[in-house]
Amino acid sequence: MIDKEQIQHIAGLAKIKLTASDIKKYQKQLGKILDYVSNLQKVKVQGIEPYQDLIGPKNVFREDNALIPDTEVSSRLLEEAPEKHGRFIKTKNPLQ
Amino acid sequence: MELNSLTIKQANQGLKKGEFSSQELVKSCFKAIEDKDSKINAFITVLERQSIEQAKEVDAKKSFKKNILAGIPIAIKDNILVKNTLCTAGSKILEKYQATYDATVIKKLKQVGAILIGKTNMDEFAMGSSSETSYFGPVKNPHNLDYVPGGSSGGSAAAVAAQMCLGSLGSDTGGSVRQPASFCGVVGFKPTYGLVSRYGLIATASSFDQIGPLARTVEGAKIILDTIKGYDSLDSTSIKKASSSHQLNIKNLKGVKIGVPKEYFQKGLNPKIKSIIKRKIDEMAKQGAIIEGVSLPHTEYALAVYYIIMPAEISTNLARYDGIKYGLSNFKKSKYLLDVYLSSRSQGLGEEVKRRIMLGAYSLSEGHKEDYYLRAQKVRHLIKQDFTKVFESGLDCLITPTTPTPAFLLGDKIDNPLAMYLSDIGTASVNLAGLPAISLPVGRVQDLPVGLQIIGDYLQDDKILQIAEMI
Numbered sequence: 043m044i045d046k047e048q049i050q051h052i053a054g055l056a057k058i059k060l061t062a063s064d065i066k067k068y069q070k071q072l073g074k075i076l077d078y079v080s081n082l083q084k085v086k087v088q089g090i091e092p093y094q095d096l097i098g099p100k101n102v103f104r105e106d107n108a109l110i111p112d113t114e115v116s117s118r119l120l121e122e123a124p125e126k127h128g129r130f131i132k133t134k135n136p137l138q
Numbered sequence: 139m140e141l142n143s144l145t146i147k148q149a150n151q152g153l154k155k156g157e158f159s160s161q162e163l164v165k166s167c168f169k170a171i172e173d174k175d176s177k178i179n180a181f182i183t184v185l186e187r188q189s190i191e192q193a194k195e196v197d198a199k200k201s202f203k204k205n206i207l208a209g210i211p212i213a214i215k216d217n218i219l220v221k222n223t224l225c226t227a228g229s230k231i232l233e234k235y236q237a238t239y240d241a242t243v244i245k246k247l248k249q250v251g252a253i254l255i256g257k258t259n260m261d262e263f264a265m266g267s268s269s270e271t272s273y274f275g276p277v278k279n280p281h282n283l284d285y286v287p288g289g290s291s292g293g294s295a296a297a298v299a300a301q302m303c304l305g306s307l308g309s310d311t312g313g314s315v316r317q318p319a320s321f322c323g324v325v326g327f328k329p330t331y332g333l334v335s336r337y338g339l340i341a342t343a344s345s346f347d348q349i350g351p352l353a354r355t356v357e358g359a360k361i362i363l364d365t366i367k368g369y370d371s372l373d374s375t376s377i378k379k380a381s382s383s384h385q386l387n388i389k390n391l392k393g394v395k396i397g398v399p400k401e402y403f404q405k406g407l408n409p410k411i412k413s414i415i416k417r418k419i420d421e422m423a424k425q426g427a428i429i430e431g432v433s434l435p436h437t438e439y440a441l442a443v444y445y446i447i448m449p450a451e452i453s454t455n456l457a458r459y460d461g462i463k464y465g466l467s468n469f470k471k472s473k474y475l476l477d478v479y480l481s482s483r484s485q486g487l488g489e490e491v492k493r494r495i496m497l498g499a500y501s502l503s504e505g506h507k508e509d510y511y512l513r514a515q516k517v518r519h520l521i522k523q524d525f526t527k528v529f530e531s532g533l534d535c536l537i538t539p540t541t542p543t544p545a546f547l548l549g550d551k552i553d554n555p556l557a558m559y560l561s562d563i564g565t566a567s568v569n570l571a572g573l574p575a576i577s578l579p580v581g582r583v584q585d586l587p588v589g590l591q592i593i594g595d596y597l598q599d600d601k602i603l604q605i606a607e608m609i
Contacts, residue, residue: 049496056453056499057460057476058492059484072497074556079442079510085517092515093522095331095345095375095572102374118238122464133462134475 043073141166142301146210146358149304153202153209160193160202160209163304164253167211170302171256178278178300180293182216183224183257192253201251206361208251213297213306216257217264217340218349220244227340228262228272228290231459231466231486241338242373243307243349243366250365255303258293262488263456264314264342266290267561270552271490278548279321282585285545288318291352295322298352305353305362311342312444313540313565315350316577320540320589323579325606326352327359328565330597331572332377334363335370343451344375346444346569356578356606363599377597391608392426395534401437402538402564414581414588415539418609422537425608430533434524439517440567445559446501446514447570453498456491459483493555522571529595535602540564540577540589564591574599576606 049069053060060068125132141163144152152158168186175181189211196202196209214220217227219237221244226232240248247254261271269277269292277292279285280300287296291308295318298306308315310328319326328350339349351362370376388394398419403412423429461467461482468481487495501510528536541564551558568575573596577589590609594602 044500048500052496052499052503055503056492056495057457057479057483058487058495059480068493068496071493071555072500075445075497075559076500078556078559079446079514082439082442082446082513082517083509085436085439085513085520087513087516087520090516090519092512093518093570104371115238118236119464122235122238124461124464124467124469131463132469134469134472134478136475138474 043076044069140301142170142304144304145355146206146304146353146361147355149210150202150206160196160253161190163209164189164193164211164255167255167303170300174280174300175302177283178280178296179275180258180277180296180300180302181213181256182226182228182259182274182293185223185254185256189253189255196251196253205250207247207365210252210305211255211303212247212252212362213256213258213294213303214244214254215260215291215294215306215308217260217309218244218307219338219340220254220257223257225257225340226274227264228260228274229486229488229491230273231482233273233466235465239338242335242370244338246366252365258291258297258306260293261290262491263340264290264309264311265452265490265494267313267317267558268546268551269293269318270548271488273488276548279545279586281323281587282545284547285586286321286548288321288545290314292318294352295319295324295326298322298324298354305351305358307349307362307366308352309339309342310348310350310569311346312448312562312569315352316540316565316575316589316591317561319352319577320579321545321587323587324352324354325356325359325576325578326350327363327576327603328568328574329363329367329599330377330574332375333367333574333597333599335368335373335376337370337372341455343448344455345451346448356576356603359576360603363603379597388604390425391422391605394427394605395430395532396422396427397430397432397528397533397536399432399434399437399528399536399538401434406563407539407542408544408583410583411539411542411544411588415537415590418580418590419537422609432528432533432536434528434567436517436521436524437567440521440570441559441563443514443517443521443570444562444566445497446510447518449494449498450502450511451498453495453502456487456495459486490555518570521567525571525573525595535605536593538564538591538593540591544583544586544588568593572596574602576602578606578609580609
């Protein structure tokens with residue numbers, strides 16, 4: 043149903059590192075789950091639109107006003123960041 | 139009678155009459171936590187000192203004269219943000235995360251003087267049906283400690299059942315309020331999608347998630363719901379119109395039209411649960427309710443739809459846990475940016491969470507999107523249409539068992555994800571269609587409680603609460 047290469051590929055997409063035994067375990071478990079959900083292939087869906095909730099597909103906008111930033115909240119949010127430079131959150135070089 | 143075993147209404151009356159203080163009420167709950175929680179493990183964080191301070195304030199102001207929830211001890215699921223308090227979502231990756239603001243529901247509870255006594259244990263990021271996937275250890279069922287309390291809001295349900303609080307908040311993505319309510323013998327309510335603000339709720343699957351109350355009585359659940367519901371500009375899926383226009387305003391069940399969907403009474407349903415639910419339906423008929431057999435033909439596909447769309451939403455929602463902004467981070471140990479992501483996520487996220495993220499990544503990936511994600515959204519539409527059709531025929535509500543079995547043994551399904559997923563079979567359809575539903579205790583199989591589910595049409599939350607009060 044799903045092979046080891048596929049597990050490695052989706053783990054890569056999901057940014058999750060797997061050990062060899064993880065790969066084996068997930069291959070078996072995901073295979074079973076995908077097998078179960080494949081019963082949807084039996085349903086006739088021709089002409090059926092995908093679900094939308096009752097509010098429908100619309101954007102919700104707020105008034106175009108400048109909000110006064112809550113510096114307490116932003117300071118507290120920054121405190122949670124593992125690496126900072128002044129009031130910036132530090133990251134590694136994404137191009138490396 | 140112990141104060142911690144009172145209902146919300148009884149406690150409010152006692153406070154108003156001066157029979158006891160809010161401080162005494164709060165202390166009785168902490169006594170219960172001290173006595174029982176080392177075994178049950180319903181709480182991740184207990185807020186004793188600040189709760190007693192808040193209770194003192196309520197006692198001084200006598201605010202319980204105005205607000206029924208003032209001075210009442212309420213427990214909060216640990217995926218709902220309470221400012222300056224740990225909020226872990228049951229995950230190692232958020233083990234040390236302090237919430238920087240109050241969720242809208244918390245603001246509302248604080249405004250009326252409710253006492254937030256602690257944060258309850260849960261399946262990691264609300265992914266699970268047994269509260270066993272928590273990084274902080276499993277929750278036990280207060281009725282029998284060998285059994286699971288259900289999940290993912292297992293801590294919130296167990297805390298109410300074990301009389302460690304008078305009510306609690308949970309969140310329901312595919313049954314996470316109703317299923318543990320059923321397993322623990324308490325009332326659990328899942329509101330119409332959009333009735334209660336999700337602002338400050340740690341996201342699991344955003345098109346399903348709703349915060350809902352748990353309590354010992356339907357009345358208690360309604361009191362909490364009435365406080366937390368309402369439009370919120372900070373949640374773009376919040377509904378503007380209120381639901382009160384759909385009240386029945388009747389005193390008994392005479393003429394109330396109840397649909398019984400046959401798909402919920404088929405093989406796999408425990409025969410004892412079946413007979414308890416049938417007996418309840420017979421009692422309602424004797425009180426004048428009109429009972430109709432109905433069919434929701436796409437029910438058999440509901441779980442497959444749910445276990446495609448929900449992981450897809452999870453895989454995008456949980457991309458935010460990257461070791462850069464907050465939470466567990468291996469920044470210092472990593473050389474490259476990708477290493478920060480890979481190592482922080484691999485170390486911080488649990489097995490079930492990883493499983494669902496990967497499942498979602500698969501069903502959204504090139505070559506599989508059409509067959510899985512898009513097809514599931516189409517079948518979701520068919521499931522919604524099934525409900526629309528039966529409600530258009532004039533039904534006031536549907537009645538089903540909340541779960542096909544009572545609580546199962548700890549460890550029974552934890553190594554078999556598919557078997558665990560199947561425990562949402564009675565509840566997930568409701569989330570797929572965005573409808574309101576309630577689970578209420580109606581009997582027992584041996585020492586384990588059995589729940590009956592009432593499903594309402596869109597925004598008919600008050601109607602099903604009224605019907606539930608008459609059962």
